[in-house]
Amino acid sequence: MAESFAVDVQGVQKKFGSLQALDGVTLRVRSGEIYGLLGPNGAGKTTLIRSIVGLVAPDAGTVSVLGLRMPNVENLRNVGYMTQQAALYPGLSVEENVQFFAAVNGAESGVTDALKLVELDQRRKSVVTTLSGGMRQRCSLACAIVHRPKLLLLDEPTVGLDPQLRVRFWDSFREMADGGTTIVVSSHVMDEAERCQRLGLVQYGKLLAEGSPDEIRSLAGTNNLEEAFLRLAGTGAES
Amino acid sequence: MSGHRIGAITRRLLQQFRRDRRTLALLFVAPIVILALLGYMIRGSSSTPSVGIANEDQGPLGATLASALERSSLISASTIQASEGDSRLKDGSLVAYIVFPADFSQRAQSGTIAPEVHLEGSQPGTSVPVLQALQQAFASSGPAAAVHFQPQIQYLYGGQGLDRLDYFGAAFIGLIVFFLVFVITIVAFLNERSQGTLERLMASPLRRGEIVIGYMIGFTVLALVQSAEVLLFALAVLKVYNQGNVILIFGLEALMALAAVNLGIFLSMFARTEFQAVQFIPLVVVPQFLLSGILFPVSTEPKPLQVISDVLPLTYAVNGLRDVMIKGADLTWSSLQLDAGVVAAYCVLLIVAGVATLRRRIA
Numbered sequence: 001m002a003e004s005f006a007v008d009v010q011g012v013q014k015k016f017g018s019l020q021a022l023d024g025v026t027l028r029v030r031s032g033e034i035y036g037l038l039g040p041n042g043a044g045k046t047t048l049i050r051s052i053v054g055l056v057a058p059d060a061g062t063v064s065v066l067g068l069r070m071p072n073v074e075n076l077r078n079v080g081y082m083t084q085q086a087a088l089y090p091g092l093s094v095e096e097n098v099q100f101f102a103a104v105n106g107a108e109s110g111v112t113d114a115l116k117l118v119e120l121d122q123r124r125k126s127v128v129t130t131l132s133g134g135m136r137q138r139c140s141l142a143c144a145i146v147h148r149p150k151l152l153l154l155d156e157p158t159v160g161l162d163p164q165l166r167v168r169f170w171d172s173f174r175e176m177a178d179g180g181t182t183i184v185v186s187s188h189v190m191d192e193a194e195r196c197q198r199l200g201l202v203q204y205g206k207l208l209a210e211g212s213p214d215e216i217r218s219l220a221g222t223n224n225l226e227e228a229f230l231r232l233a234g235t236g237a238e239s
Numbered sequence: 240m241s242g243h244r245i246g247a248i249t250r251r252l253l254q255q256f257r258r259d260r261r262t263l264a265l266l267f268v269a270p271i272v273i274l275a276l277l278g279y280m281i282r283g284s285s286s287t288p289s290v291g292i293a294n295e296d297q298g299p300l301g302a303t304l305a306s307a308l309e310r311s312s313l314i315s316a317s318t319i320q321a322s323e324g325d326s327r328l329k330d331g332s333l334v335a336y337i338v339f340p341a342d343f344s345q346r347a348q349s350g351t352i353a354p355e356v357h358l359e360g361s362q363p364g365t366s367v368p369v370l371q372a373l374q375q376a377f378a379s380s381g382p383a384a385a386v387h388f389q390p391q392i393q394y395l396y397g398g399q400g401l402d403r404l405d406y407f408g409a410a411f412i413g414l415i416v417f418f419l420v421f422v423i424t425i426v427a428f429l430n431e432r433s434q435g436t437l438e439r440l441m442a443s444p445l446r447r448g449e450i451v452i453g454y455m456i457g458f459t460v461l462a463l464v465q466s467a468e469v470l471l472f473a474l475a476v477l478k479v480y481n482q483g484n485v486i487l488i489f490g491l492e493a494l495m496a497l498a499a500v501n502l503g504i505f506l507s508m509f510a511r512t513e514f515q516a517v518q519f520i521p522l523v524v525v526p527q528f529l530l531s532g533i534l535f536p537v538s539t540e541p542k543p544l545q546v547i548s549d550v551l552p553l554t555y556a557v558n559g560l561r562d563v564m565i566k567g568a569d570l571t572w573s574s575l576q577l578d579a580g581v582v583a584a585y586c587v588l589l590i591v592a593g594v595a596t597l598r599r600r601i602a
Contacts, residue, residue: 053442054442076442076444077444081439081443083438085434086435087435087438104444104445
């Protein structure tokens with residue numbers, strides 16, 4: 001039944017010109033889990049996330065989010081989306097940015113909590129142009145979670161972050177997942193993959209393998225996740 | 240200085256342009272289009288001012304002058320009744336009419352020749368060919384040199400005190416607001432796209448109409464403050480001639496600002512970069528500037544261009560502003576109702592077009 005899955009992607013195809021960005025992807029994300037989309041740059045992770053949120057219209061296949069077929073504008077109230085680029089209003093302060101996205105989603109009350117979670121409440125009055133790259137990423141995350149979404153889609157949220165900040169990000173994700181939020185996070189960093197409950201390996205627009213990190217390792221017959229990915233990716237390329 | 244390094248910069252610049260076909264097209268096509276338009280407007284215009292002649296003279300002189308005027312190449316003269324003259328000036332079918340009064344020949348014999356010249360007056364420059372034609376007619380067929388030529392000139396609107404600023408000021412008040420608001424909106428909306436925040440908004444429960452209307456209200460607030468400032472400066476500092484209601488002028492400016500905001504939002508959908516957005520300025524603003532009657536009255540344009548002028552919103556806005564400021568028009572005037580109505584209709588059309596072209600899906 002679709003309702004038990006936060007995300008249900010069935011046979012999604014998407015072509016940009018001659019490039020097959022998604023080639024029959026089928027995956028299901030269970031409610032409350034952290035699901036990692038793993039794959040090299042250009043594998044189709046961003047297109048897949050965009051098709052989940054309704055920004056990309058699939059050529060074939062269906063996407064359901066929280067039990068409802070997408071695109072569904074009302075359902076986006078339950079979805080948080082953090083783009084790869086820290087998409088913020090540079091002339092506004094941290095707080096004003098978060099307040100804006102809170103208002104857009106009809107949830108003004110969550111601003112302080114969101115800023116605390118990303119540890120930016122001390123810099124709430126700072127204008128975005130004065131922030132470091134890492135702070136901008138944190139502000140961008142706060143904008144994505146301020147309305148306490150049931151499903152959080154994070155497109156390479158830790159790119160360009162230092163190791164400490166990356167750990168803090170993942171602690172926040174863990175905290176939100178413990179609170180019942182389903183998280184889909186894309187990454188090409190293998191140590192992050194270990195932190196996910198389940199993984200989907202994406203390459204050339206296809207889902208090559210799916211399972212917990214342990215399952216992926218045993219499927220590839222290795223103890224190393226990076227090695228497993230390379231082996232499975234090799235198989236996918238040959239097929 | 241290294242020629243090699245300078246060459247690298249120059250080469251890189253030209254390489255960028257090579258991939259930006261739109262910019263290249265603008266660079267080489269736009270100047271030809273604009274110059275051709277200007278040339279056609281000025282050289283292609285064949286119309287001469289329409290002047291009515293009312294001959295009430297009981298003597299022979301009026302008829303002689305009237306037929307001389309009808310042959311004049313400076314004006315296109317037609318016979319009218321003196322009583323219908325003012326209404327013909329008001330409806331715009333004449334720019335002037337000349338009356339030879341009943342005692343015209345009689346007064347000429349006593350040494351004064353005094354035709355009544357009634358000018359519409361809201362367009363400086365149009366009186367020149369009329370008076371020239373009259374003087375030529377007088378010189379070619381007039382009586383002895385001892386007679387004084389003293390035309391009695393009356394203005395329906397404005398008057399001799401009206402200078403170029405009074406005439407252009409009324410139009411420029413609207414043009415400045417339209418132009419600046421358009422540029423700010425198109426760039427701001429494009430920023431929303433390029434900085435990725437539009438993608439975020441599209442992944443939120445926001446409706447497309449809510450985005451467009453929210454933008455419209457925000458920029459309109461700014462535009463109204465700007466309109467008030469422009470109007471205050473024009474009236475209080477530059478002392479631009481004004482016969483109309485200031486609130487009405489402000490209302491027309493506000494309508495123009497609304498149209499400009501929505502045009503900016505709509506056209507931003509067709510630009511991928513700010514660079515491309517800026518290119519819409521000459522394409523959108525220059526033809527409107529030339530064709531909306533700001534510089535040359537629409538009635539003197541070649542006929543095919545008049546057709547274009549008649550569908551441009553700025554034509555109606557400029558006409559409305561001039562009617563209010565120079566002629567003292569109010570909302571009971573049907574011409575002003577038409578002008579305001581057309582600009583308002585454009586606003587609605589552009590809102591609908593903006594909402595329709597704003598795509599939730601980026602692919």
